[in-house]
Amino acid sequence: MANPTAAMLVIGDEILSGRTRDSNMYFLAGELTKHGIDLKEVRVVNDDAPAIINAVQALSARFDHVFTSGGIGPTHDDITADCIAAAFDAHIDVRADARALLEAHYKATGLELNTARLRMARIPDGAVLIDNPVSTAPGFTIENVHVMAGVPAVFEAMVAGLLPTLIGGAPLMSQSVRVMRGEGEIAGTLGALAAEFSDLSIGCYPFHTDGVYGANIVVRGSDGARVNAAVTRLSQELDV
Template identity: 50%
Template sequence: MTANPTAAILVIGNEILSGRTQDTNSNALARFLAPLGVALKEIRVVGDEEGEIIAAVNALRARYTYLFTTGGIGPTHDDITADAIAKAFGVGIDLHPEAFAALAARYAERGEAFNPMRQRMARIPLGASLIRNPVSIAPGFQLENVFVMAGVPSVMKAMLEDVAPRLRRGAVVGAVAVEAAVAEGDIAEGLALLQQEHPKVAIGSYPYYRPEGYGVQLVARGTDANELETVALGLNALLAKAGGTPKRL
């Protein structure tokens, strides 16, 4: 069976690293990719530094099937993602006629000046195809296996509609979750053995602390529904043996 395509996310922006802005795009992208059978393997954050962006882009696009970047394609001086992508690929960058015309029409409609800084949003690396932006018009773009999208969450999410048809699908990863009020340490050994018996299923253990007490939630993820159900039964048995009452979520 062909392996599922893989992906990485590169979040770009000083505002993320400073804590001023919370990254919600990574979560949205992860939820977008999972039903398509695209395995998200890495999320990386870099600031608005050209060298750091170039290095990260080249490393991640070589390692994974797809790379998605968010942030840094607006009109201001610190929006340097497009230039960094062009340099990462060793290509030029110029005003894209279609993007320029769409932006010019948008600002004319609003009665606002289409000044040189706003025109920056029409600068696209040579050879890239546009990613449609139905919210604010300024496009993202795709260059080979790299998808460059906006940092504003509502705009980034809107761009995904144009991205989806371009992706190769993989086997959908299913998940089962079960929890019980038992100590994680009491099931750790049995959990390790169950994982060894089912190497193609990823099993995670997540302790919780609630007002009514503590416990653990176990999650199994895999592409084979039958094996996943077998693992779920094993998790139930493990929790019951430790004195808990398993609850399927």
């Protein structure tokens, strides 16, 4: 059976302006691969309501899961929760369960649960909360969309709690072969092998170090025996 598919939606001006280098995409890609969910597409959009709503609707219709990061804090530019609600035509307001979490947290820390912070309890009707063990304010899942924070430590903790609840498939196995020859030398061999092992993904990633051309050939697939067979053949044919 084919693995479940997924897309990610990264929300935030700071990525598109070049201020921040995204790390959540790299983290999620690795975790999904281990869990047997195939990440098929990533989109990055601004803190802009139509852009977020359109992307969520497009991705949610095409993939089994959509994971979002960013835009669920207390400030004016945190518009993700309301956009997700709009995308699914769901009612959204401060919800009692999320509010209770925040009340307990701010009571314990001695800070005021003011209007801004209460925004973080805005959860669409029908959504299931995603636990935030770092800073309490929850994410949520509605339909097939999992809405999480952009701060990497919080995003990673939310993913760690969420993923075991999602049905995965066969984890993707991966082996690589390093060749100290240019891509152009080995492309013929690789192409023939890729055609024969069409159930596997065979990628070629060139590098250029100290004037020497080389390539890492990465063979990926969910059947470990097939990956082994392809790598063995590759090593023989390229004599490495």
